[in-house]
Amino acid sequence: MVYDPKHMIRFEEVGFRYGNGPEVLRDVDLDLAPGSFHWLTGASGAGKSTLLKLLHLADHPTRGRVEAFGEDLSELKRRHLPKLRRQIGMVFQDFRLLDHLTVFDNVALPLRLARVRDSSLRKDVGEMLDWVGLADVAGADPRTLSGGQQQRVAIARAVVARPLLLLADEPTGSVDEATGTRILRLFQELHRLGTTVLVATHNELLIERFPHPVLRLEDGQLGLVRA
Numbered sequence: 001m002v003y004d005p006k007h008m009i010r011f012e013e014v015g016f017r018y019g020n021g022p023e024v025l026r027d028v029d030l031d032l033a034p035g036s037f038h039w040l041t042g043a044s045g046a047g048k049s050t051l052l053k054l055l056h057l058a059d060h061p062t063r064g065r066v067e068a069f070g071e072d073l074s075e076l077k078r079r080h081l082p083k084l085r086r087q088i089g090m091v092f093q094d095f096r097l098l099d100h101l102t103v104f105d106n107v108a109l110p111l112r113l114a115r116v117r118d119s120s121l122r123k124d125v126g127e128m129l130d131w132v133g134l135a136d137v138a139g140a141d142p143r144t145l146s147g148g149q150q151q152r153v154a155i156a157r158a159v160v161a162r163p164l165l166l167l168a169d170e171p172t173g174s175v176d177e178a179t180g181t182r183i184l185r186l187f188q189e190l191h192r193l194g195t196t197v198l199v200a201t202h203n204e205l206l207i208e209r210f211p212h213p214v215l216r217l218e219d220g221q222l223g224l225v226r227a
C-alpha cells in the first residue's frame, strides 16, 4: 500500500462515546492538510485526548466517517491497520516508555516493529538521540531520567520511523518553560521538514509564541478559533 500524502486525516460528522456514556465528541469535522501545524485546546475533560485517540486510529468513532491517508477506516481490512498507523507518531501525555528497555531500545521499538535492518536501525536511533540531545544516556533505564528527558525519549520514539503525521498530547505538561520551548523547537523543525503536526495543550504561552492555527473543543464540538 502506498499512501497519498495529499490526504492526511479527514473526519466527517464524527461522534464518540465511551460505552453507554454521553457523547464526548459530537459532529466533529476536521480536514488536516498535509504540512499543517495545529494547536488543539479546550478545557480539561473537553475531549482532546479522545480526539487524539481517534486521530491515532486507536479507536473507531461511534458515528461518522474517518478517512486516513485516503483510506476509509470503516472499510479498511484489520490487517492493514498497523501499517496505516505507522504513518502516525504519537507522544502521550504520560510518555508511556517501557521500563524494562533502555532509552535506545525504547526509541528503536517502531523500527523493530517495521522490521528495519539492524545497521540502519542503529544509525537512525543514534541520529535521533543526537537530535533530541540524549546520546549520552542511550543505555540508561528511562526511569532514571528527568521528566523533560523522558519526554524527549518519547518524542524520538514517535518520530524515528519518519511518520507523516505527529500527534502530541500535552507534551509540555510536566516540564519547565525552557524545556517546553526546546520541545516546541523540535516540533517546529519536523514541521519545516514536511511533517504534519497537531499538539494538544493548555499552555497559552506556547500558543502565543508559536502562532499556528488553534482548534478548540467545546461541548464536544470542534471549532477553529485562530486561523
Ligand SMILES: Nc1ncnc2c1ncn2[C@@H]1O[C@H](COP(=O)(O)OP(=O)(O)OP(=O)(O)O)[C@@H](O)[C@H]1O
Pocket: 018, 021, 024, 042, 043, 044, 045, 046, 047, 048, 049, 050, 051
Ligand atoms: N476510558 C474512558 N472511559 C469513560 N470515560 C472516559 C474515558 N476517557 C475519558 N473519558 C471521559 O471523556 C471526557 C473527555 O476526556 P478526555 O480525556 O478526552 O479530555 P481532555 O480534554 O483530554 O482532558 P485533559 O485536558 O484533562 O487531559 C471526560 O468526560 C472523561 O471523563
